[in-house]
Amino acid sequence: MPCSIVVFNGTHHNDETVKIFSKHYSNYNTYWEKGTNNFGGVLVAVHRSIPVQKVDIFQHLPNVIVLDIGTAADKFQLATCYSPPNENLPISLFDKILKRNINTVLLGDFNAKHISWSSTIDNHKGRALFNWLATNSLEVVNKFVPTSTRSNGTIDLILAPTHMIAPTSSFCVLPSIGSDHFPVVWTPTAKLHKRDCLYPIKRTYWTLFKLFLVFTFSFWNDMSSKTDDIMHFFSTYERFLALLASRLTYVSYCSAYKPSLPPHIIKLIQQKKMILRLARKTKHPLYITQLKAYSTIIRKEIFAHKRLSWLNYCSTLNAADVKQFWKKARKHFSVTNPPINGFLSNGAVISSPNEMCNLAKSFSFVVLV
Structure with a gap:
């Protein structure tokens, strides 16, 4: 299970490990x-893409x-603490940490048991932590799920502010991997900005895909x-299609992307x-009718979006700057296309640069001549 941040408590590690x-x-x-x-010691590993x-x-x-x-x-502030069973909780230190930044996630093996989060009897550390939580805006994320292999106690706790614990966030306790504690995985809804996050852009050569299908049809x-x-x-033919699509698909990566359509149209398409x-x-029949209605709405929305984009683009044109106009217009046509000498609008040929600019801004249906 890939995790952006990994926290270990009670590692009793040394420099070599x-x-x-x-x-x-x-x-x-x-x-x-x-x-x-x-048995003490703590370790935190944070993925290099996260500041x-x-x-x-x-x-x-x-x-x-x-x-x-x-x-x-x-x-936000991330703090981890291992509190041995025979030591008191460092409540004063917790106060200093929370005072520095209220957006703090505090987690660790506190060896603190309380009926508010553990299915065991209370201990003095649990009562101290409960009283401290009552005076601060932190809540226990992982309640009533044992984290110790030797008892039903929930002693490995994740404490976070109420505003950072969304209803859609989740946690789970994994099977033991050799330790006397179960790993706890928390998936908050907050998303961190990553420095080297790359987005895959797939491109499949469907023309070649079609040619392969045509040439192998007889076989x-x-x-x-x-x-x-x-x-x-x-199953063999299905595997052939999957492998062919994979072979003819190339993936490139970019650090950022901007959808070509606005969010509301993307939502309609989904x-x-x-x-x-x-x-x-x-x-x-109900779904078929809805499908036709959505197709019509999406087609109109895309047309309106393209029209608005074109008008915004045309607003950047300067009718008096003929050179700049043709410099921008050249980007929209292939070099193999004949030059544009004018527009045909309502049966009349418009060849004046100023009139052509005004006609382009109106986004009317024109014919190039």
Whole structure:
């Protein structure tokens, strides 16, 4: 399961194990602090695409790491703490961390049990943490799911502000991977701005795809007529189509993209695809009628969007600057096209540059001459 941020508590690690970890996870920035006993120590690994900075005033504290995550627009504070069973919770330190930035996610193995989040009896650390939470705007994310393999206690906690815990956020507890604690995975709804996020742009050469189908038609036709196992033929042909499409698809990456259509049209297209699937599956007249209606609406919306885009573009043209006009107009036509000498509008030939500019701005139906 890929995670952008990984937190380990009670690692009892040393410098050599940290070097080994950093070597295997070279695409993560790794931060660690030693603990106060043989079972202590904390480690945080943050993917290199996420801006991160260690908070100076909380450096070199045993069992504690405090980081600033994200950029100015979406920055929050991430703090992890391992609290050994025989030590008190560092409540005063928690206050300082929260005072520095209220947008703080505090997580770790606190060894704190309370009936508010754990299906076990309370302990003194749980009561202390409960009282502290009552005076601050933090809530327990992972309630009533055991995180210890030796009991039903929920002692590994994720604490976050109420405004950072959306109803659509989720968490899960994974099976043990050898430790006496279960891994806890939290998926918040907040999205971080990544520095090197690349978007895949796929391009399939459908003309070549069609040629392959035409040239191999006789082969597949003979195979289908001679085979006794229709399902085997179907699966083989399906695999051929998938491999052919994959072979003729090339992927390029860009750091940013701008949809060619506005969001409301994209949403309409997505709704149309959903209705199309229902219409194909059920053949219900209602879905077929809705599909036709959506097609008409989308066609009109796209036409209106293109018209508005053209008008906005034409507003940048200067009728008095003939050179600039033809420089921009040249971008819309291939070099193999004949030169534009004029427009034919309402039966009249318009050849004056100023009149042609005015006619182009009106976005009327004109004929090039």
